Amino acid sequence: MNTKNADTRQETAVQATGNADASGIAALMQALADVNRLRILNLLLQEKELCVCDIERVLAVPQTRVSRHLTILRNSGWVAARREGRWMHYRLTDDSPLQRELTHGFRKQWRAVPEFMQDIARLQQPTIVCCDPLSENHP
Amino acid sequence: MNTKNADTRQETAVQATGNADASGIAALMQALADVNRLRILNLLLQEKELCVCDIERVLAVPQTRVSRHLTILRNSGWVAARREGRWMHYRLTDDSPLQRELTHGFRKQWRAVPEFMQDIARLQQPTIVCCDPLSENHP
């Protein structure tokens, strides 16, 4: 099977049901119940796509941790991954209406959170982004 | 100290900071990562105030469990309690802007969740509510 350049999205109960039941929603929230994952989502709210090494550098967190939490976010339907050469590019996937509500709220409210704003600031230092110099679609 | 009729709100890190930091937000989400607690919040989105025995009956869940999860919701700043005689009346407390965003979204999106709608339906059977026949402020 050809794995390179495949768009990866994990098969889970959450995905299958479109989060439309109570335990699906609980699982969706559970995925948000960790600072590492919130910080990752915060970055992806700003930059459409990021590879693991970027996240690792911006958050100053060991690679294993970033990867682990990205897997959790993927399994819970919060992000999807796209391989490009050696790099995996992660992006937000707010597919369900509930998720869109939530991300919309986060975009607005997380601007008041210093830690998140600092992460964004570090993200925007151009030297820190390794493999994603073009922010998805620049006109 | 006089405990009867005191309005109870737990002192926690979350409360203290107004959830305005990343780990406070994670704690807020963590409180939502359980079906029991989601169902309780769902009821409180509909009925302004409910006592434990009402919740117990509507959700058909043992008392210990309801009480435990109400405590967790209280400690995380999602509900507050008011004693009235033998009963504790719980109500939603979406104090922070983030919480208001979230509850607003839930009010809208949870209508699509069958389990939640069924709970509301059972809540509205008049025989099932024991000690709160007046829904807070009826004109």
Next chain:
DNA sequence: TTCATATATTCGCATAGACGAATATATGGT
């Protein structure tokens, strides 16, 4: 004071989740 009711807490147990270190896998370059 004694009893019944409403709610909260403790206890022991079982499962889930987070961590770093080490290791495995996948890709591209040489």
Next chain:
DNA sequence: ACCATATATTCGTCTATGCGAATATATGAA
């Protein structure tokens, strides 16, 4: 084929969380 880089997974361990049963506490009534 071999190596370097990017990412994922496994392993052992530790802590957190959920559960029901039992118990404790608080209030009001008799």
